[in-house]
Amino acid sequence: MPRLIVGMTGASGAPLGVRLLEALRELPDVETHLVMSRWARTTIELETPYTAAEVAKLADVTYRPGDQAAAISSGSFRTDGMVIVPCSMKTVAGIRAGYADGLVGRAADVVLKERSRLLLVPRETPLSEVHLDNLLALARMGVAILPLMPAFYNNPATIEDILDHLVARILDQFGLPAPHAHRWNGLADARSTVGRPRPRPPRGPSTPGTPE
Amino acid sequence: MADQRNVTLAVTGAGGTRIARFVLEALLNDDRVGQVDLIVSAAGRKLIAHETGRAVGEAVELVLGGPAPKVVSWDPEDLAGGPTSGSYPSWGMLVVPCALGVVGRVAQGTANTLIERAADVTLKERRPLVLCVRDTPFSLIHLRNMTQVTEAGATVYPMIPTFYNAPNSVDEVYEEFTARLLGFIGLPQSDYYTYSGDKTPAHRDRVGR
Numbered sequence: 264m265p266r267l268i269v270g271m272t273g274a275s276g277a278p279l280g281v282r283l284l285e286a287l288r289e290l291p292d293v294e295t296h297l298v299m300s301r302w303a304r305t306t307i308e309l310e311t312p313y314t315a316a317e318v319a320k321l322a323d324v325t326y327r328p329g330d331q332a333a334a335i336s337s338g339s340f341r342t343d344g345m346v347i348v349p350c351s352m353k354t355v356a357g358i359r360a361g362y363a364d365g366l367v368g369r370a371a372d373v374v375l376k377e378r379s380r381l382l383l384v385p386r387e388t389p390l391s392e393v394h395l396d397n398l399l400a401l402a403r404m405g406v407a408i409l410p411l412m413p414a415f416y417n418n419p420a421t422i423e424d425i426l427d428h429l430v431a432r433i434l435d436q437f438g439l440p441a442p443h444a445h446r447w448n449g450l451a452d453a454r455s456t457v458g459r460p461r462p463r464p465p466r467g468p469s470t471p472g473t474p475e
Numbered sequence: 476m477a478d479q480r481n482v483t484l485a486v487t488g489a490g491g492t493r494i495a496r497f498v499l500e501a502l503l504n505d506d507r508v509g510q511v512d513l514i515v516s517a518a519g520r521k522l523i524a525h526e527t528g529r530a531v532g533e534a535v536e537l538v539l540g541g542p543a544p545k546v547v548s549w550d551p552e553d554l555a556g557g558p559t560s561g562s563y564p565s566w567g568m569l570v571v572p573c574a575l576g577v578v579g580r581v582a583q584g585t586a587n588t589l590i591e592r593a594a595d596v597t598l599k600e601r602r603p604l605v606l607c608v609r610d611t612p613f614s615l616i617h618l619r620n621m622t623q624v625t626e627a628g629a630t631v632y633p634m635i636p637t638f639y640n641a642p643n644s645v646d647e648v649y650e651e652f653t654a655r656l657l658g659f660i661g662l663p664q665s666d667y668y669t670y671s672g673d674k675t676p677a678h679r680d681r682v683g684r
Binding site for chain 2: 275309388390395398409410418425454
């Protein structure tokens with residue numbers, strides 16, 4: 264059973280983290296381990312209709328952000344990798360420096376030392392030289408950097424379309440199925456599908472939707 | 476107006492060409508801008524045509540849907556065009572959207588087209604160069620090139636939305652991005668969201684709690 268660590272930190276973009284957790288819940292074979300940093304909790308309540316407690320319920324296991332004794336603090340606890348979404352520039356800097364502050368930073372540190380997959384979804388613009396240097400250093404170590412950037416070639420009609428597309432691209436990074444993904448297949452194909460209703464991923468009945 | 480500035484706007488073949496229309500309209504509506512030098516790459520033309528459902532045509536008609544007196548259009552293959560020279564008056568250059576291939580060529584100083592040459596000139600003249608990249612994930616090559624152009628004085632400005640303003644539609648994302656981008660280049664706009672912490676009433680209204 265794939266086991267994925269999901270970290271959420273205090274960058275803007277909480278709706279994407281929530282949408283990812285909803286999508287992962289639709290994959291019954293995937294076990295999710297969630298850590299929300301202190302400022303992620305604030306951002307969730309600012310940017311989504313959820314409380315942090317409601318988001319915690321979307322994961323199979325949720326840890327407190329300061330719990331350095333959690334299972335995911337050790338490489339002996341096997342996982343298929345970690346995604347941090349949204350990922351703040353402070354978190355990027357902390358991981359780059361190996362400064363395993365808090366459980367998000369420690370779990371990422373472990374994923375790196377175990378040569379497992381680490382995916383960061385930063386939401387920041389513009390990018391300073393410090394940001395770019397840190398992201399470059401991490402990319403050199405094999406970390407995947409997937410900035411929270413909408414695709415436009417699929418003509419998104421709603422914010423939800425933007426988020427669903429990004430969720431599919433995150434699932435792609437872990438080889439997880441994304442059956443509702445809208446994929447680019449050349450201009451001729453794109454022209455023939457313009458205006459056609461797009462498939463929508465299902466939503467759990469008990470979970471409120473992200474704001475449209 | 477003596478203090479009006481000329482802004483060079485390049486549109487290249489990355490997704491998000493609709494934002495180029497928002498940016499061009501905002502520049503044209505701004506009295507602080509006297510002229511916009513518009514350069515649309517061949518790939519950019521194809522993408523705009525696709526993303527707007529129009530036929531590939533003249534650059535300005537393609538981006539705006541009609542002509543505009545403040546716009547001077549340049550052929551991207553015209554390496555003798557005004558923006559090839561630092562003597563041509565320009566405040567600086569925006570590339571919206573900016574393909575990562577363009578970032579790579581700018582990083583290497585490869586001035587194969589008027590867009591790359593204009594970016595090269597903007598850097599050598601120490602004028603603002605803002606590259607609104609649109610791609611995800613970033614590869615090591617992308618990040619290295621983006622770091623290099625930043626070291627050379629450019630600003631990498633990814634087309635990433637903000638969520639703290641709780642946007643309700645895709646157009647709100649475009650509008651917010653456009654207003655923030657213009658503010659960044661010293662043309663502050665009045666109608667954008669200013670983050671003011673988690674007690675902001677805008678949040679309550681928009682998220683609906």
